[in-house]
Structure formats: structure tokens, C-alpha cells
Amino acid sequence: MTPEMENFDGLRRVLKLKRYEQPPPGYFNDFSSQVIAQIKAGANAEPEQLSDRLSWEVPWLGRLLDAFQAKPALAMGFGTAVCALLVGGVIYSESLKFDPVKPITLLPETEEGVLLATPAVAPPGFGLKNPAEVAMAATGTNDSLNPIIPANGSLFDQFRINAQPVNFQLGGGN
């Protein structure tokens, strides 16, 4: 006999009384037919609530939602923590922002006095202050095959349409 049975033997005997509590006679005879009738009638056809379904499909999430319902302060704390995490993430990502004009590492000067960079063949204008100016100087063009963005301009400047005001005058109109 285990200690728990020794200690609670009397209680277990009293609890046995619960097993004698029975529903009214014949109650179960038509229980299932009532259930089936309700299913057929669609008496409970309203869409299943997400919280209901979560409670048995994902019990831990159901418990979390219950806890939030019971203690709004807990929900507020959770919301604050999520916001803080989000803001922290944004600030952190800002601090790691890539610097586009970061100088490339150059190898030491060779005997011939030529600077070697990696990659060996750098794209035209790479590493210069204003690549647009250099490229324009090299090609002398600014066409669609060589789309160079002006240093101070917008990406959409090349598509800018010059609008002119139009004045329609309708003669003899009423």
C-alpha cells in the first residue's frame, strides 16, 4: 500500500459516494439522438470560435489567452515587452547601417608605384567621390544604356515631364 493510499483512505471512501450520483432514469437513452438531431438541425452552426478551438488544439496558447483575459495587466506587460523588443531591434539595425562610401582596403604600394585594389579590375569610377561625374566624363553620354544618376538628383528626375499650363478657351460658349 502506498503512503498516499494510507493517508487518504478515508477520503477515498467518501469520494466513492460520487460514483453513486446518477442522472435521471433513461437519461442516456436519447442523449446521442439529441446530439445528432442538433447536428442535423445545425443548431450550433455558428462559426467555431478561434479561442474555443485553440483551447484544445494548442492548449498552451489557449491558457495564455485565458491568462490575458483574466489579468489585463499581464496583457499590457506582454504588449509593452513586444514593443520594447521591436524598438530595440530597429535601433540596433540602425546602428549597423552599411556605410556606402566606406573606403576599400588597399594593398601597400608596390615598387612600380601602382595601387593594387581588390578586386583587381575595379569597375569604372569605383571608389571615387562622385561616380556619376567620372562616368559621364568617360563616356560623354547619359543615355539609357548607361544610366547614371546625377549626384544631387532623384532617381526619377530622368523621367520628369515638363508640364505646361493649358488654357482652353471655348468660343461662343454659354
Added chain:
Amino acid sequence: MCLKENPNMTKQAAAKTQTATANPDTTTGPAAPDVAAEQELVRRARRGDLEAYDDLVRRYQERIYATIYHMTANHEDANDLAQDTFIKAYQALKSFKGGSSFYTWVYRIAVNKTINFLKQRKNRSHMSLNDLDFNAEHDPDMLALVSDKTPRREANLNELQEKLNEALQKLSEPHRLVVTLHDVQGLAHDEIAEIMDCNIGTVRSRLFYARQQLQGYLSDYLK
């Protein structure tokens, strides 16, 4: 509610009640040969076969009703919740993946629905207890409880039934549920853990605490 003889109870039903009472462990899940039959019923029910679902309801209606009844101590609430449980289970049958048995799955739906209901009901509870089965009069344990020593001498089984239900209602829902499933319905610890989605250690500790609480509430009847 009074202790009365149930004239409509057949000998077979009475024998069944007596067997279940004598050995509560018989109320555990379906036996191995039944598992295949149950799976077939579930497959058919998922395809919309209501006859198959009717069979499933008949298999578990008594256990589901009893669990809810012992939790709510109210027949009308238990009736509504039990019916609602089986209706919801049918509607959600397509999402039943078979990770656990249908029996455990339905139990889980019933338990969650009952706990949600009790949380909403809170202080509006009133007991509507079922009558005691006439076999209770002949149970030696029950006779011993009401025939010797004060205050038990004066108390009859109905009074004890009421006190017991009041004491159970004082427990928190998880503690009441563990006592109901283990001490009243005879489920094993691991089955309760699966139904309640917690580990066996939690079930054991809750059971111990709940029994301690009940022992305190019912100390007059346990002397």
C-alpha cells in the same frame, strides 16, 4: 435530493454500475481490440456518417457527462455542456489528426469547455445534484460512513453527498478536475496528464494538494 430506488434501471445497468463502482479503473480508455473499431468509426464520422458518430457518442456519453457533472455539481449545466462537447467535437472532427485517441481528444474538449464555463459562471453557482443510486445503500463503505460515531451518526448519505459536493466546489478547477478524474472516475495518472496537457508530476502534486484540502473540509466525516 433524496436517496431513492431507481425502478427503471435494468439488472444489466445495475450490474455495470456495481462493477464500475467496485473497480474504478475499469473506466479507463478503450481496450486494444476496440481501438481499430473506434478508428473506423472516426473515419466514417469524418466523412459525414452520422450513424458512426452516434456510435461514438454512445461509447463515451456517460463518462463525458459524469466528468462535467462532477465538476459543475449541476445536472442541467452538465447536460448542456456534454451535448455541446459532442457537437463541437463533430464540427472539429476534420482537425482531429489522430495524435491521441478519440477518447482523450473528446475528454480534452469537454474539460476545456467545462473550465471555461466555470470561469464565466464564477460566483453564480448553485448545485443541482443527481439522486444517489440505490446501490449506495448497500455499499458497506457507505453504511460505515453514516452508521457510527457523531456527527456521522446523525448524518445521512444525502447530507454527506451535499457536504462532499460543497467541499469539491471549494477546490480550484484544476484540483477538482484531478480528483474527479482519478478518485471518482478512476483514470490513471498518465491519462489525466494527457487530457490536461501537463506532466505526471504535476498531476500527482495536484492530486496530493487537492486531497489534503478535501480532508480539511471534510474532517468531521473522516474522524
